Amino acid sequence: MNFNEVKELISMVDSSGFKNFELTLDNCNVKMNKTGASFAAPSNEVSPAAVQTAQVSQAAPAAVQAQTDNEVKPAPAVDKAGNIVKAPLVGTFYESAGPGKPVYAPVGAKVKKGDVLCIIEAMKIMNEVVSEFDGEVKEVLVDNEQLVEYGQPLFVVG
DSSP, X not given: OOHHHHHHHHHHHHHSSOSEEEEEETTEEEEEEOSSOOOOXXXXXXXXXXXXXXXXXXXXXXXXXXXXXXXXXOOOOOOOSSEEEEOSSSEEEEXXXXXXXXXXXXXXXXXXXXXXXXXXXETTEEEEEEOSSOEEEEEEOSOTTOEEOTTOEEEEEO
């Protein structure tokens, strides 16, 4: 995991509703805490002093600490008639495969179970979000390129 990937991960977790986050990949362990309490850190790491902190430790004695002043905004409550398709992960919402490409599921589109509705990018991996329902896209609840959190409503399909 390189420094830019760590920065992107910090940004995604910071914009989510998570209070604690931990990820272990190979010899890299990432722990984040936005509650003010800190994780137990080995003596070769910097102890967090801010309310919103991120700690990263690898097998080599290296640490990264980041602070942000951004306030986490909870997803708006959705009270819509129809089936709600929710975000399966934290990331950036894309309504099409790329600039100038057709939108996967615009309002009014007929979709079947398994049809691709959008893409959510997380750590430079494009994840297709598919419909769990047959019907018509009644509403798209997020904007293109908006950061979304796990479980956030994305579409109303009826």
